[in-house]
Amino acid sequence: MTLEHIRPESLHDLLKAMDTADYTLFAGGTDLMIRKRQWQGASRRFEEPIAFINQLKELRGIEDLGDHYRIGALTTQEEMATSGILPDYLRDPYHQMATLAIRNIATVGGNIINAASVGDSLPLLMALDAEVVLESLAGERTLPVTELIIDKYRTRRKSNEILTRVMIPKEDFTGYYYKKLGQRKASILSKLSIILLYRKKETLEDLRIAVGAVNDKPVRLPAAEKTLLATGDLAGYLKSLSEAFESADDKRSTKEYRETVSLALIKQELEKLFS
Ligand SMILES: Cc1cc2nc3c(=O)[nH]c(=O)nc-3n(C[C@H](O)[C@H](O)[C@H](O)COP(=O)(O)OP(=O)(O)OC[C@H]3O[C@@H](n4cnc5c(N)ncnc54)[C@H](O)[C@@H]3O)c2cc1C
Incomplete structure (x- = not known):
């Protein structure tokens, strides 16, 4: 079977093509090839024409802009994991994804737009108040990752x-x-992932907590984090978190396991921080 596809040479050519027809954008393809899997054979079923984008060099690279890191959407997970520019709290979650072979082709943008409930970059990016830039022929718009993600597989x-x-x-x-x-x-x-980021000098000055793979979308509670910082009321924060959880049993794990273990691990870390 021949797939209808394009391989534009520039971002502008891609945007022109996307303005007239719907394309499935194919970056590393590591999610697409699984989601389009047909159990009885090797052929892959794609409903729309494919636009291969991995050749677009302008969408690669990690830059330190002073107050921000700018990450091109086609930057690979391995480039994130081994970056000499990024701090450990950004490298570590990428390093723990998949295997080296997958990390070498899987992209930062693909993990975000795939929007799986188990997407490991999403809790991290939400905790960091990261924003994405979306571009069409009409121009650019910027959205916080938290707003971009609607729920499981929907942005x-x-x-x-x-x-x-x-x-x-x-x-x-x-x-x-x-x-x-x-x-x-x-x-x-x-089964679950937890990121907790903090700035502790004489006192605890900043604290962010996000939990992935429990709900359809990672859970972060900025208002409850602020109250926790101001009051040190661990039990109050954990209660809010527990009320926000709406997990379900599935083949990876049970609701009870995910929620109980998340709360226990966060409690343990918070007790250390507030001691
Ligand atoms: C063996 C294996 C292990 C894995 N382990 C993990 C893991 O530990 N943690 C984890 O989170 N994920 C894991 N994944 C999933 C996957 O590798 C990641 O989600 C990866 O980051 C997807 O990137 P990609 O470039 O391959 O995306 P693709 O498959 O190319 O695309 C994914 C989706 O995003 C869209 N898209 C891609 N780039 C863009 C863009 N720039 N703009 C708009 N839309 C875009 C595509 O159209 C598609 O809908 C694993 C996958 C495999 C096969």
Whole structure:
């Protein structure tokens, strides 16, 4: 079977094509090839023509802009994991994704737009107040990752838009905690993942907590974080988090496991921070 496809040489050529027809954008293809899998054979079923985008060099690279990191959408997970520019709290979650072979082709933009409930970059980017830039022939718009993601596999990206870059505010966190739990150590989808970022000098000045793979969309509660910082009321924060959880049993794990373990791990880290 021949697939209808294009391989534009520039972002502008791609945007022109996307203005007249719907394309499935193919970056690393590591999610697409699984989602389009046909169990009885190797042929892949795509409903729309494909636009291969991995050759668009203008969408690659990591830059330090002083107050932000600018990450091109086609930057690979491995480039994130091994970057000499990025801090550990940004590198570590990318390093724990998939395997080296997958990380070498899987892209930052693909993980975001795929918007899987188990997408490991999403809690991190939400905790960091990261924004994405979406571009179409008509121009650019910027959206916080939190707003971009509607829920499992659904985003506010329009069909004529491409995610070109991710803008991550630079913060002087003094520490972080990242935990990804799965069935095995490598190449496994998360049962749950937790990112906790903080700045603690004489007092605790900043604290962000996000939990992935529990709800359809990662859970972050900025108002409850502020109250926790102001009052030190751990039990109050954990109660809010517990009320926000709406997990369900599935083949990766049970609702009870995910929610109980998330709360226990966060409680343990918070007790250390507030001691
Ligand atoms: C063996 C294996 C292990 C994995 N392990 C993990 C893991 O541990 N953690 C994890 O989170 N994920 C994991 N994944 C999933 C996958 O590797 C990641 O989500 C990856 O980041 C997807 O990137 P990609 O470039 O391959 O996306 P693609 O498959 O190319 O695209 C994914 C979706 O995003 C869209 N898209 C891609 N780029 C853009 C763009 N720039 N603008 C607009 N739309 C775009 C595509 O049209 C498609 O809908 C794993 C996958 C495999 C096969």
